Amino acid sequence: xxxxxxxxxxxxxxxxxxxxxxxxxxxxxxxxxxxxxxxxxxxxxxxxxxxxxxxxxxxxxxxxxxxxxxxxxxxxxxxxxxxxxxxxxxxxxxxxxxxxxxxxxxxxxxxxxxxxxxxxxxxxxxxxxxxxxxxxxxxxxxxxxxxxxxxxxxxxxxxxxxxxxxxxxxxxxxxxxxxxxxxxxxxxxxxxxxxxxxxxxxxxxxxxxxxxxxxxxxxxxxxxxxxxxxxxxxxxxxxxxxxxxxxxxxxxxxxxxxxxxxxxxxxxxxxxxxxxxxxxxxxxxxxxxxxxxxxxxxxxxxxxxxxxxxxxxxxxxxxxxxxxxxxxxxxxxxxxxxxxxxxxxxxxxxxxxxxxxxxxx
Ligand SMILES: Cc1cc2nc3c(=O)[nH]c(=O)nc-3n(C[C@H](O)[C@H](O)[C@H](O)COP(=O)(O)O)c2cc1C
Numbered sequence: 001x002x003x004x005x006x007x008x009x010x011x012x013x014x015x016x017x018x019x020x021x022x023x024x025x026x027x028x029x030x031x032x033x034x035x036x037x038x039x040x041x042x043x044x045x046x047x048x049x050x051x052x053x054x055x056x057x058x059x060x061x062x063x064x065x066x067x068x069x070x071x072x073x074x075x076x077x078x079x080x081x082x083x084x085x086x087x088x089x090x091x092x093x094x095x096x097x098x099x100x101x102x103x104x105x106x107x108x109x110x111x112x113x114x115x116x117x118x119x120x121x122x123x124x125x126x127x128x129x130x131x132x133x134x135x136x137x138x139x140x141x142x143x144x145x146x147x148x149x150x151x152x153x154x155x156x157x158x159x160x161x162x163x164x165x166x167x168x169x170x171x172x173x174x175x176x177x178x179x180x181x182x183x184x185x186x187x188x189x190x191x192x193x194x195x196x197x198x199x200x201x202x203x204x205x206x207x208x209x210x211x212x213x214x215x216x217x218x219x220x221x222x223x224x225x226x227x228x229x230x231x232x233x234x235x236x237x238x239x240x241x242x243x244x245x246x247x248x249x250x251x252x253x254x255x256x257x258x259x260x261x262x263x264x265x266x267x268x269x270x271x272x273x274x275x276x277x278x279x280x281x282x283x284x285x286x287x288x289x290x291x292x293x294x295x296x297x298x299x300x301x302x303x304x305x306x307x308x309x310x311x312x313x314x315x316x317x318x319x320x321x322x323x324x325x326x327x328x329x330x331x332x333x334x335x336x337x338x339x340x341x342x343x344x345x346x347x348x349x350x351x352x353x354x355x356x357x358x359x360x361x
Contacts, residue, residue: 010320010327016291019315019328023094026318030181031093035314038258039173044266045258048289051266055298058357060344069347070336072306075162075228075249075283077134079306080110081333082296082348085325086257086287086310087138087164087232090186092120094318100129102317105325107133109333114138114164114308117151118188127158136162138232140169141213142191149224151190156225162249163225165218166256168233173260218246230283233260235270237277240284250283257288257310268302272353275303293335297343300351 009022024032038045072082085106092098098120106113107130115126117140127135137155141148152163177183222229228249233256234240243251253274255264267286275284286299287308299307309332316324336348345351 010323013316013319013324013327013331016309016312016316016328016331019312019319019324023315023318027093030178030183033177033181034175034183034185035088035093035311037175037177038262039175039260040262042258043263044255044261047266048255048258049291051268051289052292052295052298055268055301056357057294057297057343057355059342059355063344063346065341065344065346067346068337068340070333070340072348074112074134074285074306079112079134081329081336082300082306083290083329083332084112084136084285084306084308085114085313086308087114087116087166088310088314089116089118090120090188091116091314091317092186094314095321097121097321099126101321102313102325103130103133103135105313105317105322106329108322108326109329111329112136115160116140117142117190118185119190120186120188122189123151123155123160124158127160131159135160136164136230137227138164138166140166140191141217145217145220152221152224152227156227161227162230163221163227164230164232164252165213165221166232167213167218168235168254168256168260170213173256173262175259215242215246218243218248222247230285234274235265235267237270237273240274241277244278244281248282250285251278252308253284253286253304254308255288268298271299271302271304293332293339296332296336297339297351298356300348301353301356303353 013019070081072079091102095101099115100121103113103126112134114136115123116138123137137160230250231243231248232252233254234251240251253267253271267288271286278284283305285306285308286304290307290309296307312328313325316328343355
């Protein structure tokens with residue numbers, strides 16, 4: 001762990017990509033690799049980086065774009081941009097105050113913050129430090145369903161407004177960078193030690209498998225709290241349709257940042273089909289490799305109403321704490337303010353499929 005960044009660190013950042021090399025210099029090697037890495041051959045991780053870029057725009061001209069509104073909407077609430085901070089484990093590796101600091105940055109930027117079950121700080125700590133933030137809780141059904149239920153009840157009591165249930169981790173992906181470096185996860189107050197499945201907290205996450213999360217449990221979970229439920233990690237249109245049928249509030253089309261099943265498709269590969277399958281019954285968001293406003297535009301044009309961004313916020317937190325996170329969101333906002341007028345759109349709602357020239361495949 002290093003001291004807070006100097007202002008010159010932030011001055012060097014003019015695009016999201018600029019945070020990563022700075023974070024690399026500030027984090028321990030194995031911790032950096034844990035965040036940066038993916039599973040097995042990292043094929044999906046690499047494809048996430050290029051997938052959104054395959055699309056080409058067909059901009060419209062001579063429209064009145066003197067006033068541009070780049071605000072997004074999640075679950076009926078406005079956000080400064082259609083971006084939420086993706087749930088990411090152990091943010092204490094990026095900053096001494098970890099999730100508390102990251103949530104402060106997200107709140108300052110006016111975007112939702114999703115706290116991971118595998119956080120370095122408790123959900124109550126984060127809630128107490130940033131009471132007014134738009135905070136959601138991401139659930140891994142670790143340990144047991146009884147324990148998971150207590151987590152959900154605590155989250156509701158602490159003012160988290162939505163429950164993001166991650167469904168693409170029946171077992172933990174094999175992150176070979178971590179195997180090679182011998183990386184082990186630091187303390188995670190909601191997860192605890194792995195008593196039965198191995199010596200590290202990776203073992204504790206493995207307990208998600210033991211819990212046997214299925215559709216039936218998602219139905220059950222609706223009775224655990226009044227928080228709207230979002231399923232994160234859906235790729236197949238049939239699963240999306242089933243989620244919508246069940247009455248969830250939203251789904252996140254995601255391959256978990258290339259960290260779970262390698263060679264899984266990318267979000268833009270399936271987004272349109274998923275949106276069609278859902279047919280307006282719930283919100284559809286996407287993630288994985290969103291690094292530019294233009295990626296957000298593609299996601300929205302394909303039918304998503306918003307996106308999650310992961311690693312860039314982690315690097316931003318390591319670079320400059322809350323100011324870094326706020327700056328990262330601000331950079332995306334500035335890019336959107338340029339992109340929309342050039343596309344002939346004055347609001348996010350005006351972005352549709354007609355702005356894409358090619359299917360991109
Ligand atoms: C370091 C790290 C930790 C993550 N931890 C979680 C987690 O605890 N829960 C979860 O649902 N997703 C987790 N993810 C996946 C992210 O929520 C998100 O799906 C992914 O990072 C998006 O891709 P991007 O990093 O390319 O933006 C994690 C991702 C990273 C990089």
